[in-house]
Amino acid sequence: MRYNYKKELSDFLSEDIGKGDITSALLSKKNISARIISREKAVIAGVKYTKEIFSLKGCKVRVLKKDGQKIKPNQTIMTISGDARKILTCERTALNLLTRMSGIATQTSELVSKIPKRTKLYATRKTAPGLRFFDKEAVKIGGGEKHRLRLDEMVMIKDNHIAVEKSLLNLIRKAKRKHKKFEVEVENNADAILAAKEGATIIMLDNFTPGQIKKTIENLKKEKLRDKVKLEASGGINVKNISQYAKTGVDIISIGSITNSVKGIDVSLEI
Numbered sequence: 001m002r003y004n005y006k007k008e009l010s011d012f013l014s015e016d017i018g019k020g021d022i023t024s025a026l027l028s029k030k031n032i033s034a035r036i037i038s039r040e041k042a043v044i045a046g047v048k049y050t051k052e053i054f055s056l057k058g059c060k061v062r063v064l065k066k067d068g069q070k071i072k073p074n075q076t077i078m079t080i081s082g083d084a085r086k087i088l089t090c091e092r093t094a095l096n097l098l099t100r101m102s103g104i105a106t107q108t109s110e111l112v113s114k115i116p117k118r119t120k121l122y123a124t125r126k127t128a129p130g131l132r133f134f135d136k137e138a139v140k141i142g143g144g145e146k147h148r149l150r151l152d153e154m155v156m157i158k159d160n161h162i163a164v165e166k167s168l169l170n171l172i173r174k175a176k177r178k179h180k181k182f183e184v185e186v187e188n189n190a191d192a193i194l195a196a197k198e199g200a201t202i203i204m205l206d207n208f209t210p211g212q213i214k215k216t217i218e219n220l221k222k223e224k225l226r227d228k229v230k231l232e233a234s235g236g237i238n239v240k241n242i243s244q245y246a247k248t249g250v251d252i253i254s255i256g257s258i259t260n261s262v263k264g265i266d267v268s269l270e271i
Contacts, residue, residue, distance in 0.1 A: 003133050005049065005052075005133060005134075006052060006056075008130075008133065008134075009049060009052055009053050009056065009097075010056055012053070012093050012097070013053060013056060013057075013089075013090065013093050016092060016093045017089060021085065021088070021089040023088075024084075024085040024088045024089050025085065027084055027085050027088075029083065029084075029085070030083075030084050031081065031082060031083060031084065032081070032082075032083075032084040032087065032271055033079060033080070033081045033271075034079070034080045034081075034087055034269055034270060034271050035076045035077075035078065035079045035080070035269070035270055036050070036076070036077045036078050036079075036080070036094075036095070036098070036267055036268070036269050036270075037074055037075065037076050037077065037267065037268060037270060038065075038071045038072065038073055038074065038075045038077060038265070038266075038267055039073055039074070039265075039266035039267060039268060040073055040265060040266050041070070041071065041072055041073065042070070042071055042102050042103075042105075042106045042265040043068065043069070043070055043071075043102065043105040043106045043108075043109045043141070043142055044065050044066075044067060044068070044069055044070075044071050044077060044098075044102050044105070044265075045067050045068070045098075045101040045102045045104065045105035045106075045137070045138040045141040045142065046067070046097050046098040046100070046101030046102060046134065046137075046138065047063055047065065047066060047067045047077065047078065047098070048067060049097055049098075049101070049134065050078065050094045050095075050097060050098045051063060051078065053090050053093055053094040053097070054080050054082075054086075054087065054090050054094060056090075057082075057083075057086040057087075057089065057090050058082060058083070058086060059080050059081065059082035059083070059086055059087055059090065060080070060081045060082055061078055061079070061080050062078060062079045062080075063077075063078045064076050064077060064078055064079070065077045065078070067105075067141050068105070068141050068142075077098075077267065080269075084271075087269075091269050094269075095267055095268070095269060097134060098265075098267055099264035099265055099266070099267055100131070100134070100135075100138070100262055100264050101134055101135075101137070101138035101141070102138070102264070102265035102267070103138075103262045103263050103264040103265050104135055104138035104139055104142060104258055104259060104262055105138045105139070105141045105142035106142065106265060107142070107257075107258050107262070107263070108121065108123075108138070108139050108141075108142025108143055108144040108258050109142040109143050110239060111144075111239055111242055111255065111258070112142065112143035112144060114239065114242050114243050114246070115242060115243065115246035115253065116246060118251075119246045119250065119251065119252070119253060120144075120145050120251065120252050120253070121139075121143070121144040121145065121252075121253050121254075121255065122139075122144060122145045122146070122147040122232070122252050122253065122254040122255075123135070123136050123139040123144060123145070123146055123147050123254070123255075123258060123259055124147060124234075124254050124255070124256040124259065124260075125147075125148070126256035126257075126259055126260035127259045127260065128259075128260075132149065132150075133149070135259045135262075136149060136259070138259075139258060139259065142258075144258070145252075147254060154179075154181060154182065154183065155175045155178075155179050155181075155182035155183065156182070156183040156184075156185065156204075157171050157172065157175065157182065157183070157184045157185060158185045159185060159187065159206070168184070168186075168191055168194065168195070169194065169198065172184060172194075172195060172198045172199075172200065173198065176198070176199055180201075181201045181202075182200060182201055182202075183200065183201060183202035183203070183204060183232070184200040184202070184203055184204065185204040185206050185234075186203060186204065186205060186206065187206050187207065189212070189215060189216045189219055192205065192216050192219075192220070193216075193219060193220065193223060193225070195229075196220055196223070196225040196228060196229045197223070197225065199228075200229055201229065201230065202229065202230045202231075202232055202252070203229050203230070203231055203232065204232040204233075204234050204254070205231060205232065205233050205234070205250070206234055206235050207234075207235035207236060208233065208235070210241075210244045210245055210247070210248050213231075213233060213245070213248040213249075213250060214248050214249075216231075217231065217248065217249055217250075230251040230252060231249075231250045231251050231252070232250065232251065232252035232253070232254055233245045233248070233250045233252070233253050233254070234253070234254040234255075237253055237254075237255050238255070238257065242255075
């Protein structure tokens with residue numbers, strides 16, 4: 001399904017403008033030039049959507065730094081020209097999105113640099129409501145993967161589903177009857193073996209230590225099941241310990257903090 005990001009951006013603008021930008025309305029009508037500059041080192045992300053926000057109000061934009069490029073302090077990311085009132089009306093919405101997406105991409109890039117290429121870093125659904133598409137785009141720009149965007153994209157049997165059903169086995173067998181691909185979250189070695197035997201596509205090892213993951217992988221190999229599943233490590237993983245988790249041999253590492261604890265990158269618009 002194609003995502004209508006232009007409508008989303010228009011809604012963002014409308015949310016900020018309300019009935020009208022009453023401050024910018026005080027300005028004399030004149031055309032100006034402005035630029036967005038970086039204040040710190042980062043991986044820039046969201047340039048495409050920032051440009052679109054200004055374009056929605058008829059401003060002309062020239063992009064100098066593309067999504068995924070590394071930037072240094074005081075570099076010009078893009079220039080904008082057009083009606084002063086329209087540029088200033090768009091300013092905060094555009095900068096907010098650029099700041100957030102660049103923060104996500106920068107953090108993702110740092111984490112990806114600490115793991116081998118065979119291990120993939122994935123986002124989670126721990127995103128800000130209304131910003132999921134943009135948060136996950138930023139992860140991709142930073143070198144990570146999106147995982148599922150919505151609940152209808154893939155079955156993921158988690159702890160609360162199991163708590164309600166009272167049986168992991170029942171849920172897995174129900175999933176198998178309707179879906180070719182599904183993921184199961186497990187909290188111990190026995191459930192990991194069960195999920196693999198029952199045909200889970202991906203097994204998430206939730207809050208396992210690196211030592212526990214290695215032990216589970218050894219047991220899966222003994223059962224000749226390791227090559228039949230992808231293993232995902234999740235829970236408590238950060239920039240300090242991600243290398244240790246990658247060395248265990250898991251296929252995927254998922255980290256919620258890259259989207260739910262975002263440190264925005266400092267950028268500003270100058271006339």
